[in-house]
Amino acid sequence: MSKRCEPPATFAPAPEASPLRDRLRSALIGAAKAAGVALGLAFPLLAYRTETDFSNALVLQERWAAVAAIALAAFVVRLICLLIPGRTKAASSPRRRRAEFAAIVARSRRLISAAGLASLIAFPLVVLVLLGPARSLKWIDSYGIQILIYMTLGWGLNIVVGLAGLLDLGYVAFYAVGAYSYALLSTNFGWSFWASLPIAGLLAALWGVALGFPVLRLRGDYLAIVTLAFGEIIRIVLTNWTDLTNGEAGVSSIPRVSFFGLPFIAGPEGFAAHFGLAYSPIYRVIFLFYLALALALLTNFVTLRLRRMPLGRAWEALREDEIACRSLGINTVAVKLAAFALGALVGGLAGAVFAARQGFVSPSSFTFIESATILAIVVLGGAGSQLGVALAALFIIGGSELLRELDWLQHIVGEGFDPTQYRMLIIGFALIVIMNWKPRGLIANRTPSVFLAEPRLAAPALAEEGRV
């Protein structure tokens, strides 16, 4: 966590005799304090691990070495922080540098987007050629499709959070509605994926409107909490309404997606036989990948277009100042509701793709942690920035999948070390750091999408700091 790294302010000019010794002394005191705090924080939780013994009573295991290491680390880090002088503000103009950097990013944004799109389209084929059908399954499925689903979710939530400025902590509810819509329609009534997809989206949008309508006049943090409550209510209902949803056990054997009516099966009616190919599950996964990609690109396209339309401009204005919007005669409830419904629609569509990918849905896929992960994607990427959200989805979801690959660390750190445990720890930590360091996200974009003349430099520069 970022600590303030500036030397203590002195009111009188420091005596010339030993400024260095004084500084060293105060730095040592500060570092000792930090070590003390670290000891206090680490003491019971890290020093002892509770383990249940064979009679199910708790016994303690000591880990004092780790406590000492933490305290030492705190001491050293704080000491370095205090001894290295803070950057003097006059030396370089950070605002100007930042503006130059923003200009470079803006110029290369188109290039990055094009390169990203090209690599996304080429990804499954390249992987297939490099690794062969058997080994590329994992890469296309758990990396490719999953990242694309989260990218779609991130872009969907970005409409609500990034554009309209409404913090939605229950976004996973719409994802769940979409997933369950497809799961139930297909298993109960035999509907195909293509028939269920629009229904899943529409149902989710309907829920978005139904839940959004009563709460949209609330102020920001209350709205966040109420959406959280709605998300949890939907999850609890999904868990307990066993007649419909089969409860905790979930809905399984959801039919797989078909190639516009051609099923991906081994038989003569299957996709592979029809095109004269040898049967392999890889075709279905590749098709699903492009399906998820198409959905993500559609979301992105619609969002980018909407931002230039009156509705999108109203969202951006609403995010900046709701009262001013109302005074200018914008129907804030309708505008917010549109953002909510569109975000929910995207969530529902992504949910249907998720159900088709897994072939199985259960309430445990739709917890608050899931909402928080999607929110982290939006916040880290930069609320309002399409490119940032895409990159954040790549980092967060790809990163957490990569953590699964780190089994070999067990040989170094010790048996029972599970890197995936650290996934949410890192995400939580990243949320705090981003809020403290760059509250507008890694790629901030709060400049309006449409403006009359050239925008002045000062406004976006201030806005990026989150001060305005």
Place this chain on the structure above:
Amino acid sequence: MEIFLQQLINGVTLGSIYGLIAIGYTMVFGIIGMVNFAHGDIFMLSTFIALILFLALTQILGVSSVALSFVLAMVAAMALTSLWSYMLERLAYRRLRKSFRLAPLISAIGASIFLSNLVYVLQGPRNRPAPSLFDAVIKVTHGGGYDVTLSAKQILIVLVTALLLAAFWVVVQKTPLGRAQRACAQDMRMAALLGIDVDRTISFTFVIGGALAAVAGVLYILYYGVVNSGDGFIPGVKAFTAAVLGGIGSLPGAVVGGLLIGLIETFWAAYISSDYKDVAAFSILAATLVFMPSGLFGRPDVEKV
């Protein structure tokens, strides 16, 4: 009637725990206007701290008196949880006070995820069973083939809560720090102009909130006998509901709201559906915020331009 009486006893016990947590939410909201989403996880953290300290006292140091170990563990847990709460504000919230409105909330969500997963990593995923203490049970009345009982735990929980609330009330109403705290809650800038150290006062608020959450944590694990690293979320949301129901920012409101939520939850579980008991709390939360945002005792919230 007997069932009703029993649920009343259970509800008041549960409600006292919620009330103690709710004070942390309401004080922080009153002074800096943010929802300290991580407060529920601070509460969960304190149950682990207290549990480990209790075990360390009885198993490693060999303190034979259960009551003494219990009191020592509780006091030490209060101190250490206060330190966590203090550092939370210092590192995750302080710099965001002047940032845009949702920044502290997002940081708090991050802190909540961080804390619960920290305990998960450090202490493992499984439920931790606590040694069962104070097992005496008093039979109050008997009727209709049903015993109405009052356990020593429940008496202890309500007594400790009442005692602490009284002490807390004195601190807030009579001491200079409490006065500064109320002044900052009314108007932070004016308080600062009058020479009140606002940073220190806010830290003090977090320390008090952490200490009360620690007491709630000790009582919680005493009552339920089991704790898990994910146990901060649901009690936290319920306590927040209590704070909102009582009128966020109002201290008596938090206690009354806590009792109400405890009672509603137990009666809902007993008479309507125990599967949907969490839905009751969430629905009350949503309904209160939509229809009665200032709660029972709160001041109406006026958004100034």
